[in-house]
Amino acid sequence: MIIVKIGGGGTINIAGIIEDLAGLDEPYVIVHGANALRDKLAQDLGQPKQVLTSVKGYTSVYSDEKLLDVMMMAYAGLRNKRIVELCQQHGINAVGLSGLDGKIVQGKRNKGIRVYQGKKLKIVRDFSGKPRTVNAALLQLLLDNGYVPVLTVPIIDEFNAAINTENDDVVRVLQQALEADTVINLIEAAGFLADQNDSASLIKNIPASELDAREQQVAGRMKRKMLAFRKLFEHGASKVIISDGRSTHPVKDALAGKGTVIE
């Protein structure tokens, strides 16, 4: 079982990814983002996103009800349905689902994010949280009947409300539920770069035991990603390939070992 995570960046070659997947023999589940789409939509609707930086240095999007609306449109609507359409055109019988559908990804709402406003410490509460469990029975039901689940945010919280979360965290709970051996994470870079401004600084292999140290090297979204990967390895052996989602054949390249392999 492979989990293919398609990043939400604007230059990801989705058509190439789906073309590659059509030739794959192993069963797989797709998880996708849509952050570039969401940001553009929020901008176009005159409600540009606000980013929170926690006191620990992790960034996240301030997810009020309006931002959730925009997410439902960008992630579960436009991006999800266009990916499903592409899959169908390649003979993949995809079923697109948010975490709300059949409560397929259930989480717990954040109690609040500790942020500094100027020098003042403040707790900001929004509709965001962490995924905890997966409706594996529904996933398995679809897989057993020949469907490929295409998952995205939002997910559902303990009060049955829609919440935002990181798709990398969704991948983590999915990996556990499905006991997937391989996670392919397709991003807008050649892989894990020691210096994110230097594409030649690609690290080809990272032992899982070094993820903690690597996490300290980076900032922003990659920092959060490394945290998610670290937790993934904490919950069972697995192989993670961070690879270039912009190439002509992103999945083939990833499976051929291009990018960064974490084991």
Add this chain to the structure above:
Amino acid sequence: MIIVKIGGGGTINIAGIIEDLAGLDEPYVIVHGANALRDKLAQDLGQPKQVLTSVKGYTSVYSDEKLLDVMMMAYAGLRNKRIVELCQQHGINAVGLSGLDGKIVQGKRNKGIRVYQGKKLKIVRDFSGKPRTVNAALLQLLLDNGYVPVLTVPIIDEFNAAINTENDDVVRVLQQALEADTVINLIEAAGFLADQNDSASLIKNIPASELDAREQQVAGRMKRKMLAFRKLFEHGASKVIISDGRSTHPVKDALAGKGTVIE
């Protein structure tokens, strides 16, 4: 089996509908629109919808690729996921799907719509069409496992492309596939009005045999609706209730015989 069609008007009481459905014993499937949402979104994005009127007098939305994007956002994204969320909050384990997902509603793309531009007859081709078949196996799989399908447009055409269609036509193919005995159609009016500007002109009962005549009495969306109902009766006995989606308990009212009953 009941099919509940929730109209896409801005004043439909969706919360009341879902509350009613939570108390229903019979199995059901939800089909919903989102035209008010779509129109507002299209307007906000600076691409207001264009309406085509065919030479026969039926109106439809000009569905180019951009309009399909907006539909995916409004119907399959925001409205679908907020309905699924409401369902989950009422203990209904809903799974939201567009017609693309698992090819659940397959159709045929229109060859072109004959319209007058001034006095000139022109054929306009867009991404619209008619639903033909339903993936009843997937619907039944979900129903048998305790899930309530929540369906909406777009659907998938014979080339596996997303196309727009009328949700009332989706209801028609679903009715056949599921052999549903009752269709509840919740709209922004008390039911079928002989004079659409006079709410006191409600027709309480319409024999199915009179649908053709009634179709000639009305214009716009209701004309198209009556055509869809007529075809529904052509393909198997059924009961259609057109009822007020704006009331406190729209489904209870409909099942109590309020509105217009077609038999």
